[in-house]
Amino acid sequence: MVIDGHCHAGQGDLLTAPWNTDAPLHAYLRRARAAGIDRTVVFPAFHSDYAVANDALAPIVARHARRLIGFAFVHCARDAGRIDEMIDRAVRRHGFRGVKVHGHDGMPTREVCEAVRRFGIPLLVDVVGRAYVIDMLAGAYPDVDFIVPHLGSFADDWRAQQAVVDQLVRHPRVYADSSGVRRFDYLVEVVRRAGARKLIFGSDGPYLHPGVELQKIRLLGMKPGDEAAVLGGNMLRLLRSRRLPQARCVSLSAH
Template sequence: MIVDCHLHVWPDHIARAMQEQRPAGMKLQFDGTLDGLLRTMDASGIDRGCALGVGIKASVVERTNEFIGTVPRDRLVPFGTVHPELSVEQNVRSLKDNGIVGVKLHPLFQTVSLADPRVHDILAALSDEGMPVITHVGAGADPEANERGAPVLLRRLADALPDLKLIACHYGGYHRLDEAEEHVVGSSVTLETSWPPTMAELEPEKVVALIRRHGADRVVYGSDWPMADPAAEIAAIRNLGLTPEEEAAVLGGNLSRLLGL
């Protein structure tokens, strides 16, 4: 089974606007709609995936979670949004009211720092609820964004909340891989493989060494749809030279186990 950890999706009218905004200056390769996502999954051979909603400000958290709560559960696991300008109780209630099982945190889009004590408090509550958290880590659109999601901040967060099911996107440091290897690789977090526009630009030998150092049982495949093509990213994983057991674990076994699929 192939399970994609990193699938952004928006209501149709917002997806159209995202085509013009180009998140982080990156061209969307697909339309960002729910129908478009399901077609891509079928074409790419993806059995299940995490549908990620990101509320860029507190006022859209509820609407974002309402939408993500409607995704088809036979194919998609709903990961909703939180925001530190809302109370811990408001955030948790919005997730539960919409049947959401996990959270996507995005220091770049949300202008939120992994060092913010309010973020720590929210994630501590999510840990108590057993909800996994997927977070962007690494470079953003500007130096300030880079620091909000720095690998060292992720490590401090993971150490402070050892029971939190924390998944670090982009091998723990998008375009900051040396820092990820210093601070994140070998830690308690689960690493995710996306590297838009394609993971194929990374050196395979370096990626394999990183995966094995961290533990191939704690690395999960993610594409970062619609910024990347899942079929190409699956091919990039298969071209790394992992053992069949490692490949199967990364492409779906590990995330299936973590999410109880």
């Protein structure tokens, strides 16, 4: 199974850039199907109220239940005091399987880390080039799975990406996704030094083409088992770790 571990869906309300205005899926889903992608992890676009955005994402995920896996989005400063409640609602009511935090909103706090640990779900955290934050998070919560998108920097900060490669080696439960990584040799370094089990395929759709991002993984020239892990096995393992009963969740074996 090929799982795209990084995609946005739904509407934002800030209207100042594509990523906070709209994340339409019609073209993405067509492109993903053509590329051979079976499932996709989706989270909301940037929004002024992530409780509203998470609720709006839920029917999108339900409408494409055989293809989409929902992650909640939270703002660790603005949502302080209600994060556990938001995640509880997202997991129990909507069947979401993880949480995203973006450093432009605010870095992860103990509140969000405690919540994801309670539910046994991964936390995808965009550190926006501040790779040192990962050492703080992984040190304080060694039993939480952290996914670092863009290998630490969508802005092509090679220093941050180099640091994240080192962190993947040192921290057993820190992973990176490949979305938007332009310096290809850093992806090579992840596999060589940290191993294929620490890298997750992601596209950053619908803004980036999933077929293009997928081809970067194919070009790594890994052994079939390692490639299968990066393309879906690693994410599948993290998604199956949640502690709650699965009754309200979409089966991950569906194609």
